[in-house]
Structure formats: structure tokens, C-alpha cells
Amino acid sequence: MSPTPKRDLMSNPSSSPNTRRRFVNWLLGTSAGGLVAAVIYPVTRYLLPPEVTESATASVTLPFTVNDVPVNSGKIFKFGSLPGILVHTPQGEFRAFSASCTHLACIVQYREDLSHIWCACHNGHFDLNGRNIIGPPPKPLEAFTVRVSGEQIIVSRGA
Amino acid sequence: MKVITLTGLATAALFLGMGPGAPTAARAQDAPNYCVSCHGALTVERLAAPVARFAQDVHAAKGFGCVACHGGDPSLAGFTGMDPAKGFVGKPAGPQLLQVCGRCHSDAGFMRRYNPALRVDQVAEYRSSVHGQRLTLYRDTLVATCTSCHPAHAIRPASDPQSSVHPLNVARTCSVCHADSTHMAGYRIPTNQLERYEQSVHWVALSERGDQSAPTCNDCHGNHGAAPPGVDWVGNVCGQCHSVMADYFAASPHSAVFTRLGVPGCALCHGNHQIQTASDTLLGVGEGSVCSRCHVEGEGGGIVAAAMRVRVDSLRAAHGVADSLLQRAERAGMEVSQARFDLSGAQTALVQAQAAVHAFSLDSVAQHADEGLQIAAAAAERGHEALGELRFRRIGLTVSTGLILLLIIGVILKIRQIEA
Numbered sequence: 001m002s003p004t005p006k007r008d009l010m011s012n013p014s015s016s017p018n019t020r021r022r023f024v025n026w027l028l029g030t031s032a033g034g035l036v037a038a039v040i041y042p043v044t045r046y047l048l049p050p051e052v053t054e055s056a057t058a059s060v061t062l063p064f065t066v067n068d069v070p071v072n073s074g075k076i077f078k079f080g081s082l083p084g085i086l087v088h089t090p091q092g093e094f095r096a097f098s099a100s101c102t103h104l105a106c107i108v109q110y111r112e113d114l115s116h117i118w119c120a121c122h123n124g125h126f127d128l129n130g131r132n133i134i135g136p137p138p139k140p141l142e143a144f145t146v147r148v149s150g151e152q153i154i155v156s157r158g159a
Numbered sequence: 160m161k162v163i164t165l166t167g168l169a170t171a172a173l174f175l176g177m178g179p180g181a182p183t184a185a186r187a188q189d190a191p192n193y194c195v196s197c198h199g200a201l202t203v204e205r206l207a208a209p210v211a212r213f214a215q216d217v218h219a220a221k222g223f224g225c226v227a228c229h230g231g232d233p234s235l236a237g238f239t240g241m242d243p244a245k246g247f248v249g250k251p252a253g254p255q256l257l258q259v260c261g262r263c264h265s266d267a268g269f270m271r272r273y274n275p276a277l278r279v280d281q282v283a284e285y286r287s288s289v290h291g292q293r294l295t296l297y298r299d300t301l302v303a304t305c306t307s308c309h310p311a312h313a314i315r316p317a318s319d320p321q322s323s324v325h326p327l328n329v330a331r332t333c334s335v336c337h338a339d340s341t342h343m344a345g346y347r348i349p350t351n352q353l354e355r356y357e358q359s360v361h362w363v364a365l366s367e368r369g370d371q372s373a374p375t376c377n378d379c380h381g382n383h384g385a386a387p388p389g390v391d392w393v394g395n396v397c398g399q400c401h402s403v404m405a406d407y408f409a410a411s412p413h414s415a416v417f418t419r420l421g422v423p424g425c426a427l428c429h430g431n432h433q434i435q436t437a438s439d440t441l442l443g444v445g446e447g448s449v450c451s452r453c454h455v456e457g458e459g460g461g462i463v464a465a466a467m468r469v470r471v472d473s474l475r476a477a478h479g480v481a482d483s484l485l486q487r488a489e490r491a492g493m494e495v496s497q498a499r500f501d502l503s504g505a506q507t508a509l510v511q512a513q514a515a516v517h518a519f520s521l522d523s524v525a526q527h528a529d530e531g532l533q534i535a536a537a538a539a540e541r542g543h544e545a546l547g548e549l550r551f552r553r554i555g556l557t558v559s560t561g562l563i564l565l566l567i568i569g570v571i572l573k574i575r576q577i578e579a
Contacts, residue, residue, distance in 0.1 A: 105503070
């Protein structure tokens with residue numbers, strides 16, 4: 001009935017009531033701290049702007065229709081904040097690529113006389129698959145996927 | 160006399176009449192090959208090594224054997240097979256190499272059977288090179304011949320990364336002779352080309368960025384026709400890749416003056432082997448500029464150089480400011496994608512203005528720089544607007560949050576008052 005037998009049974013000095021109370025307090029304090037951190041951290045991250053910009057645009061519907069891009073011509077469009085180029089090939093296909101030259105990021109254009117994509121800055125040429133074929137560009141243009149729905153053109157990144 | 164005549168005829172037949180030895184080599188594979196069995200068993204490394212090395216050679220892969228280059232009869236052992244009467248030529252060297260290699264490699268009809276795309280003018284080009292001229296005119300046997308660059312018995316196609324003439328290995332191959340000061344002592348040319356080239360932007364592009372269109376030795380000097388670019392056509396060499404700058408330069412007043420003075424166009428400002436990324440500091444009359452080597456501040460050319468530098472610097476700075484503003488606005492969640500899209504035009508204008516510097520005319524640079532400055536100014540204005548709007552929203556949020564907090568405190572106080 002008295003607490004004495006209990007103390008006898010639990011003879012380990014580290015298990016005294018004071019020690020257990022401190023342990024329970026520490027546990028509660030840590031849990032409360034964790035809870036506060038779990039609330040504050042996402043709020044802080046939400047309020048502070050990220051170090052890098054958000055992921056790039058995945059898909060855009062072009063502000064012009066198929067009729068605005070005759071065969072063997074090209075047109076620059078806005079893909080997120082970056083320039084893209086839509087090419088209507090002499091074979092009648094629509095293809096789209098990033099319009100930033102892979103050399104020094106100049107905006108490329110379509111050369112109707114050559115049926116090539118061309119960068120005027122350093123005379124870089126890309127074929128209609130976006131491959132760098134002449135001049136200093138070190139790698140191909142990023143290719144986008146083009147889907148034509150009626151007269152609308154939808155360009156997206158990836159398959 | 161009769162023996163000599165027969166020997167001469169056999170040798171002539173090997174080099175001229177018989178033509179390439181591919182069919183002979185193919186048949187020889189079925190017969191005993193004493194070249195391989197004897198040389199493979201020799202203990203003299205110099206004589207035995209070719210047997211093992213040749214297994215990896217492109218000619219072995221196409222069915223050619225020793226006899227294709229060395230002549231003789233591999234079906235006969237010992238010196239019987241190595242009889243000059245049977246066309247044996249031993250180890251060809253010097254001008255004889257041109258005949259041995261050129262026998263197949265200058266024959267378009269023959270080469271078409273193995274590699275239709277391979278050129279067949281290597282020997283003709285070689286004869287026009289500094290190496291070929293010294294070999295044929297001065298009998299200088301220290302100069303490079305076919306096997307100096309294409310090591311005998313271990314020849315691989317240029318597309319093979321292990322080949323001595325793969326783009327990544329060409330500089331090292333040339334430097335075997337050209338970096339050897341003892342070997343080059345008699346020619347009075349520097350031997351630090353490799354050391355300098357390996358510090359150049361071209362080598363970085365080739366070796367680190369994997370851009371195999373970046374030039375190595377043969378792209379500027381030629382390969383079989385290797386020679387230093389002449390003063391009046393160095394621009395054509397650089398212009399193979401840097402065509403826009405070459406066109407500007409060719410139409411500029413500097414082109415004719417440089418030719419008249421006998422100084423190399425591009426190399427005068429950019430150097431040759433140790434070419435670095437061209438920065439704007441080369442332009443103008445300040446420290447580090449190349450214009451100031453000839454022009455002084457305040458004089459005609461110096462004024463134009465300084466003015467071009469001001470335009471380029473202004474555009475670069477304006478682009479940087481606009482880009483920074485738009486990035487801050489974008490990171491804060493503001494919609495500025497149209498302005499960032501428009502700013503791409505300023506980057507294009509900056510690169511075009513830098514290229515136009517090679518016209519050495521302020522009008523050419525200003526045409527692009529002014530266009531870029533307008534674009535950058537419009538983008539910067541949009542960035543300021545976006546950041547202003549952001550500030551307005553934040554102030555509004557702070558004020559409204561404060562009001563809400565005050566209201567909550569007021570409500571709590573009121574409840575306590577009622578409870579009391």
C-alpha cells in the first residue's frame with residue numbers, strides 16, 4: 001500500500017520520480033517545439049521568395065493560328081518567359097523549338113531561302129530537326145512537341 | 160643485269176602496275192604467313208611488336224596483310240620471302256612512304272571499295288605542305304611523313320577516340336615533334352604551341368565541353384597540307400567558324416591596312432594558339448584594350464574605339480539592370496514573363512553589337528546597341544512597375560493584418576470586460 005515496496009522494486013537510482021518527470025517534461029517540450037517549427041517553417045518558406053524561379057512553362061496555346069504561318073516560314077512565340085520558334089516546314093509539318101541559340105542565346109529566325117533555322121549573331125545554322133549543322137552553336141535547339149487542334153496550335157515541353 | 164631488271168620490274172609492278180594489294184592480301188590469309196609466325200617469335204622487340212600491334216590496325220580489319228606495304232612473299236620463310244625480286248621493300252621511309260601509302264590512298268577507284276567518303280588527295284596535299292616541301296625539295300628526313308601522324312601498324316580511323324588523329328588527340332600528335340625543342344632546333348620556330356593551345360578557349364570547348372567543331376591544329380593549319388596561315392588569309396581561316404566577324408572585318412578599313420602593313424588580321428588582337436574568350440575589355444583605349452596598341456586616346460581611331468566601348472558597356476549594364484529587376488519581381492511571384500521575353504531581344508542586340516565591333520565603325524555598333532538599349536529600358540520600366548506593385552501589395556497586407564490584429568485584441572478585451 002505504501003510507496004516503499006515500489007521503490008524497492010525499482011532500485012535503479014536513474015528511475016527516481018524527479019528523473020522521470022524531467023524526461024516527460026523534455027519529451028513534451030520537444031514535441032511542442034517540433035509542432036511550432038512544423039507550423040512556422042512552411043509559413044516562412046511561403047512568405048520568403050524562392051532562390052530560383054519556379055519551373056518553366058510546360059505548355060502554351062499559341063496566340064496565332066495555322067493560317068498565320070504559311071508553308072516554309074517560321075514565327076517566334078512566347079513560351080513562358082522565353083522565346084520559341086514555330087516552323088512550318090516545306091513538307092507541311094509544324095515543328096517547334098526553343099528560339100534561344102545554344103551559342104550565346106541570341107534569338108534565332110527561320111531562313112526561307114535556306115529552309116533552315118538561322119542565328120544572325122554568328123551565322124549559326126540549325127536544320128529542321130533543331131540540330132546544329134553550321135557555325136559555332138555547340139548543341140541542338142531544345143525541341144518542343146506541337147499539337148494542332150483545328151486551327152489552334154499547342155506547343156508543349158516533352159512528349 | 161637480268162636479275163636487276165627483274166627486281167626493278169617487280170618493284171615497279173608492286174608500286175604501279177599491280178595496284179593495291181587487297182586481293183593478294185586476302186588470298187595470303189589462307190596460305191602460311193611467315194611474316195607473322197617468324198616476327199611474332201622474334202625476341203627483338205622492334206621486330207616483334209608490329210605483329211601484335213597490327214591486330215588493331217584498320218588495314219588488318221579490312222583484310223590487308225604485311226605484304227600490302229612491305230611487299231615480298233609471306234608464303235616463303237626467311238629471306239627467301241623477303242627478296243627484293245618479290246617486291247620486298249623492307250621498312251619504307253621518307254619519300255618512299257608517299258609511294259607506299261599513296262598507291263592505295265591516291266586511287267579513287269580503289270578507295271571507293273573500302274571508304275567512299277575518304278579523300279584521295281592526301282599525297283598531293285602533303286607535297287604542298289611545309290613538311291612535303293622540305294622532304295621533297297631539301298631531302299629533310301626530320302619532317303613529318305605519313306607514319307609520323309598515323310603510327311605504322313596501329314592506324315585507326317580518325318573517328319576512333321584512340322586514334323592519333325582523333326580531334327582530341329591531334330594536338331598531342333603534332334606536339335610529338337613540335338614541342339620537342341631538340342627536334343625543332345633547326346627550324347627556328349617556337350615549341351610552346353601545345354602548352355599555349357591547351358590554355359585556349361578552343362581547347363576548353365573541345366576537351367571540356369565536348370564540342371568537336373572547336374578547332375585543333377589541323378583546322379587552322381591544314382592536315383596533310385599543313386602550313387602556317389599566311390598574313391593576308393588568316394582571316395579566311397578564322398572566318399570558317401567566325402564568319403560574321405570575318406565579313407565585318409573584310410569590309411572594314413583595317414583589312415586593307417593590316418595587309419599593307421603585313422600584320423595578321425585576327426591574330427593581331429586575339430593571338431593565335433592561346434586565344435581567350437574575347438571580352439569587352441579588349442575594346443577601347445583603357446587598360447587591357449588591344450586598340451590602344453595602335454591608337455591613342457583622343458585621336459581619330461581612339462575616339463571611335465572608346466565610343467564603341469561606351470555603347471557596348473551601356474547596353475550590357477542596361478541589360479543587367481533590367482534582368483536583375485525582372486528576376487527579383489519574378490521570384491517574388493509577380494508576372495513579368497512578357498518583359499523577360501522581350502529582354503531576350505536586348506541579349507541578341509548585345510551579341511550583335513559585339514560582333515559589329517569588327518567593322519570598326521561606330522555606326523555599325525550603335526545600330527544594334529541603341530536598339531538593345533531601348534528594349535532594356537522598356538524591360539527595366541516593367542520591372543520597376545512590378546516591384547512597385549509588389550511593395551503596394553505588401554504594405555496593404557501589413558496594414559490589413561494590423562487592423563485585424565487590433566480588432567482581435569479589442570474583442571478579447573471587450574469579452575474580459577463583460578466577464579468581469
